[in-house]
Amino acid sequence: MLDRESTFADPEILALLKERFVPVAIDQWYTRRQQDTEGDFWRQIAGQGPRNDFNKTTQGMYIAGADGKLIAFNNNRGPERLRKLLQQAADDYSHPAGTGLIERKKVDAKYKIELPEGAVVIRVSARIEGGYEATDDKWQKLFQSAVSRDNLWSTIAEQKLLAAGTVPEDLALRIARFHLVDNTRGEPSTWTVEEVRELELTIEAGKLSGTAKLETKDGKRGFDATLRGELGFDENEKLIRFNLLVEGRFWGTGQHTMKPPSGKFPLVISFTLADGTDLGDSIPPHASRGWLDGYLFPNR
Amino acid sequence: MPIVFCAIAVFAVVFGPPAALYSQDGLVPNLAQQCQAVCQDTTAAWRTVAWQTDLIDAQNVAFEKQQPLFIWAMDGHPLGCT
Incomplete structure (x- = not known):
């Protein structure tokens, strides 16, 4: 809620997200529990960060490569730190060699609420x-x-x-x-x-x-x-x-x-x-x- | 727990469904505007970002565009209740 009104009201952050990132919003309560392809990918990314106990919250903001390698984690209020992290990650990013499209092989029906x-x-x-x-x-x-x-x-x-x-x-x-x-x-x-x-x-x-x-x-x-x-x-x-x-x-x-x-x-x-x-x-x-x-x- | 559910269905029985349900006559004065006034601002800046809502779909896009992922992960969906 606070993020919407502060971090994601920042024009520089919005421009970076729109132009240089693939932004995704998830309810990690679901994702960290899912025994499926999406859950595996989330645990791969979040497991490299400070919130790597999947029995507890993994909430935060994560920057990661298409290969699932964690680049940065942020859970600070306010836009200043995230603005720097995004800029640096965008400037430094090179597409990881050998990375492919992840194929969705399994969907955990328990957490697929339709x-x-x-x-x-x-x-x-x-x-x-x-x-x-x-x-x-x-x-x-x-x-x-x-x-x-x-x-x-x-x-x-x-x-x-x-x-x-x-x-x-x-x-x-x-x-x-x-x-x-x-x-x-x-x-x-x-x-x-x-x-x-x-x-x-x-x-x-x-x-x-x-x-x-x-x-x-x-x-x-x-x-x-x-x-x-x-x-x-x-x-x-x-x-x-x-x-x-x-x-x-x-x-x-x-x-x-x-x-x-x-x-x-x-x-x-x-x-x-x-x-x-x-x-x-x-x-x-x-x-x-x-x-x-x-x-x-x-x-x- | 005294729960009372009432149905005023006389018109439905005698004449079919109440006409007011199908016309503007059933509107409560200014109610739609009052409801709208409580809703979130649909022009808020964060809504202008094309948020993906599935991590695998997002990975596929990141692969195609050769861009990094930014993941906003919350307790409760960031686009919804939190």
């Missing part, structure tokens, strides 16, 4: 609307103004139910458990089934409305929210409009979402149908990691 046939992608974004203490720290300012991004997937069967005027239980629970979260400062903690204390979502004449009360057993994290939205369908009952706005008071932290505003703070989450034009539209929902059925059927 959009089910006929399903639609709905962009989900969240923003905290206030409550932070004033700060002069530039990194904290970026956190405080951050807008998150995830995708909600809705199956073809769910769309047909919606078109008939019924909110599918799986869809409502999926939205509540996995998408009514504060992911503005990092990976969110989602909700267990038991933490969904109340959930009401209805359709009337194409308009969605409802409420949700989510709270951990110890009461340290929660979200009281109202939902309102509008739907539209084509002649095949496929969603062609999905606008949903969730507004409420959130409190508490997750393991990777520390330093929220104190007390209860206003959180807004929007859902809009993706059209495939955004880089993030093809990314599987965060909560589908490693177990798509657990995401699609959240009561299990």
